Amino acid sequence: MSAPRSWFAGADTVLGRPAVRTAAYGAAFFAVVVGAVLARFWALTTQPIGLFPDEAAEGVSAQRILNEPGYHPIFIDDDGGREALYAYIVALGFRLFGASVVTLRGTSALLGVFGVIAIWVAVRRFGRGPALFAIAWAAGSLWLICVSRDGMRNVLTVAAGALALAALLNWGDKRTRVAAVAAGVAAGAGLWTYQPLKFTPLLVIAWLLWMRSADRERWQSIRATVPWAAGAFLAVAAPMIWTAVTDASNYFGRGASVLVFNPDVGSTEGYPLHVLRTIGMFLVTGDPNARQDVNALPMLGPLLFIPFAVGIWRAWRSRRDHRYTLLLFGLIVFLIPPLISSEGDAPHFLRALGLAPYVAAFVGIGFAEILVAARRAARTLPADPARLAWSGAAAACAAALLGLGTASTITYVNRPAAEMYTAFSFGDVQLASAAAARGPGTVAIVDAYNALDISFLDAGNLPTMLEPNQRLINPAVYSLIVAPSRSLIAAATDEATAARATPASLDPQGNPVVYVVVP
Secondary structure: OOHHHHHHHHHHHHHOOHHHHHHHHHHHHHHHHHHHHHHHHOOOOOOOOOOOHHHHHHHHHHHHHHHOOOOOOOEEOOOOOEEOHHHHHHHHHHHHHOOOHHHHHHHHHHHHHHHHHHHHHHHHHHOHHHHHHHHHHHHHOHHHHHHHOOOOHHHHHHHHHHHHHHHHHHHHHHOOHHHHHHHHHHHHHHHHOOHHHHHHHHHHHHHHHHHHHHOHHHHHHHHHHHHHHHHHHHHHHHHHHHHHHHOHHHHHHHHHHOEOOOOOOOEOOOHHHHHHHHHHHHOOOOOOOOOOOOOOOOOOHHHHHHHHHHHHHHHHHOOOOHHHHHHHHHHHHOOHHHHHEOOEOOOOOOOOHHHHHHHHHHHHHHHHHHHHHHHHHHOOOOHHHHHHHHHHHHHHHHHHHHHHHHHHHHHHHOOOHHHHOOOOOHHHHHHHHHHOOOHHHEEEEOOOOOHHHHHHHOOOOOOEEEOOOOOOOOHHHOOEEEEOOHHHHHHHOOHHHHHHOEEEEEOOOOOEEEEEEOO
């Protein structure tokens, strides 16, 4: 039995009978899940504000799935290209609760809770102590809270990645055909979620090659099941593979456009700094994008980096065990997406989402290892002081994770609107509100990307939309023109009409962001 699994032995003398320990563990697990729910659903109607066009795109696709006969996409070409699975899940939410921003984001919040539970399923292979600590971190991680409250498909990465990890660990332990099929299905399902999990096959191949070289006995028994895993993977991944072959420009376009190898990639920093900031995301710096982080806080910070590092140390020392080797390979493989994608600011927390179950596992194992060390140190003390010492160490670990969850949730929901206004395209929401006043009689001057907000928010009363710098042939047939600036109105009509336009909405600094005029 590995050392982290023995952490609970220290609880034997504190909690007494097995039934008491089991009840205490169940209560702690339930409390963590409730905390995850609160962190993801609390004030969801007001935090975050606005609606980023990528969120609106998912809502528009979900509405089309529900209302457009014959629309059953596998991969959606608009908005840079998207796997359709999330849109189907959102469509189910819309069917049950109605189409709204709250339902869209509530779907992500629920999937975020599922992700926390899936992490427990995966890390449970290392013991119930590490699993409990892992999900306590995941439930309160500011990184995962942010992802879970945005209405985008990125949130699927956490649950799908954790279930793939669980299935691979199970396959390595049991080495049966059933376990192999489950692992193949889980790995293939990742292709239906978000970009980082496209690297899951690379992880599986690296792990099996290591096993073939370093754990011959296990390899001999698992080798016969590899075709079953490969067949299951292909069965689930086949639609996406077919899409990649027949629609390569859309399927690979967005990913290729952000790679460091692309000479046209738009980066705000040199590549060496990009690498340093990406590696530093665990300890010293976070994502400057307000949709994906708050105040550019790091994933872990100095306090939680300690158990994370201890967990990696424990895994390295146990690297002959296929389970720990899989964790180490996972950390390396899923660091690749944020390292090779240099478009925009670094670190980019969405591109790092494949790391979530592995970071959680290392944090959980690290906390468990700290308690193992505390139990060993307490052996030199008399019974009562030893019991008190172990209880104190356990309380300190629990307090650190409880403090993380509390601080993360409060930090997120207390953000002022000014910090989120641009990040969540609140100006587009104000434009949509003005455009809805007269429905098709309104002309909204907006580019195709930001028009996604209007297409979703005004779905039942769509205005006429005009690309910027295009001319209106006959403005008089419309009852209202709305636009983000007077210059756009002038380009569509004339200077005199633009001069009559009045501000309809202001940004947090008091600057006009929506103008309206009757032509």
